[in-house]
Amino acid sequence: MSAEPPAVPLPALTREEILERLRRILVEQFEVEAAQVRLAARFREDLDIDSIDVVDLVLELRKLTGLALEPRQFRGVETVAEAVELVHGLLVAR
Amino acid sequence: MNGLCAALRLWRAMASGFCFLVFGVGALALSLTAFPLLTLTAADPATARARVQRTIHGGCAVFLGLMRLLGLIRWELHGGQALAAGPGPQGRLIIANHPSLIDAVFLLAWLPQADCIVKQALLENPFLRRAVRCAGYLGNADPDALVAQCAAALRSGRTLIVFPEGTRSVPGRPLRLQRGAARIALAAGVPILPVQIRCEPLVLSKRMKWYQMGDRPAHFRFDVLTPLPPPTRRAGESEALAARRLTRTFERLLAAAPLAPPAAAAGYALP
Numbered sequence: 001m002s003a004e005p006p007a008v009p010l011p012a013l014t015r016e017e018i019l020e021r022l023r024r025i026l027v028e029q030f031e032v033e034a035a036q037v038r039l040a041a042r043f044r045e046d047l048d049i050d051s052i053d054v055v056d057l058v059l060e061l062r063k064l065t066g067l068a069l070e071p072r073q074f075r076g077v078e079t080v081a082e083a084v085e086l087v088h089g090l091l092v093a094r
Numbered sequence: 095m096n097g098l099c100a101a102l103r104l105w106r107a108m109a110s111g112f113c114f115l116v117f118g119v120g121a122l123a124l125s126l127t128a129f130p131l132l133t134l135t136a137a138d139p140a141t142a143r144a145r146v147q148r149t150i151h152g153g154c155a156v157f158l159g160l161m162r163l164l165g166l167i168r169w170e171l172h173g174g175q176a177l178a179a180g181p182g183p184q185g186r187l188i189i190a191n192h193p194s195l196i197d198a199v200f201l202l203a204w205l206p207q208a209d210c211i212v213k214q215a216l217l218e219n220p221f222l223r224r225a226v227r228c229a230g231y232l233g234n235a236d237p238d239a240l241v242a243q244c245a246a247a248l249r250s251g252r253t254l255i256v257f258p259e260g261t262r263s264v265p266g267r268p269l270r271l272q273r274g275a276a277r278i279a280l281a282a283g284v285p286i287l288p289v290q291i292r293c294e295p296l297v298l299s300k301r302m303k304w305y306q307m308g309d310r311p312a313h314f315r316f317d318v319l320t321p322l323p324p325p326t327r328r329a330g331e332s333e334a335l336a337a338r339r340l341t342r343t344f345e346r347l348l349a350a351a352p353l354a355p356p357a358a359a360a361g362y363a364l365p
Binding site: 029030031050051052053055056057071 | 237238241272273274277332333334335337338
């Protein structure tokens with residue numbers, strides 16, 4: 001299962017923009033409060049995102065970044081900062 | 095009086111040890127005799143599994159009878175007709191709080207066919223792993239795959255028991271559920287049968303040892319609540335949000351079970 005490549009090239013997102021998109025997903029889809037989404041926040045312990053939520057989160061990130069993200073790429077990602085770095089790194093590498 | 099209490103405690107500890115020895119040896123003996131025989135003579139895997147689950151069902155009833163005979167436990171079941179009625183064509187999800195080690199044993203003793211989710215340790219337990227495998231119980235190693243497996247089993251008309259806490263309750267702490275059960279219910283779209291379990295005095299809880307049996311029989315009370323209709327998502331609601339909403343409903347229903355039922359606390363004087 002891989003996402004379609006985006007039809008139009010996406011603008012390179014800054015880390016701040018990635019964080020903002022991630023925050024929006026977490027607030028709208030996962031009942032997280034915006035103020036809680038800080039770089040140091042841990043998904044499981046601080047934001048109550050369980051392993052099944054991660055799969056949904058990755059699908060939402062796919063839509064918002066155009067990246068062909070896979071849930072397994074998120075294994076080992078524990079904090080918001082790590083997620084932002086992962087997405088940023090993938091966007092740069094593309 | 096203190097001497098009598100101490101003697102009773104010692105007797106109950108030994109009786110409890112005996113019961114769990116019987117449980118382990120019984121499970122192993124069945125795993126090496128009846129289960130392979132039932133499996134090998136079955137026409138297909140589904141039949142084999144059904145036979146093994148029915149045998150476990152009988153074994154659980156015998157085990158509970160032994161515990162009752164030895165004065166370790168008593169129980170009452172309210173709303174048992176709903177359990178006995180069996181699943182409809184679309185299967186059913188049974189959810190319960192999890193105060194003690196033997197909650198599943200009770201439910202299995204009342205259900206001729208029931209799938210369970212078991213922790214990885216049971217799949218490796220030398221006494222139980224063969225039985226667990228023959229019965230087709232589902233290991234919880236991969237949560238995402240597990241939701242899909244459980245939903246498929248339910249949709250095929252099976253009964254599945256899930257303890258949404260994911261482990262035994264921590265005595266004195268508010269009930270906190272994981273969202274896996276809600277995810278399964280949403281993915282399968284089947285009715286949900288909530289069961290409240292209470293135990294007083296509490297035995298075999300998360301922080302207790304198998305030999306801490308108290309000086310009177312542990313009284314279990316099971317209340318089978320009104321079934322919930324198959325859950326659905328609201329317009330525009332994501333799976334994640336629906337799972338959170340449904341989990342709050344489960345919490346409300348199952349948390350109404352205090353660990354000390356007032357009715358059961360009275361009436362059991364020392365023999």
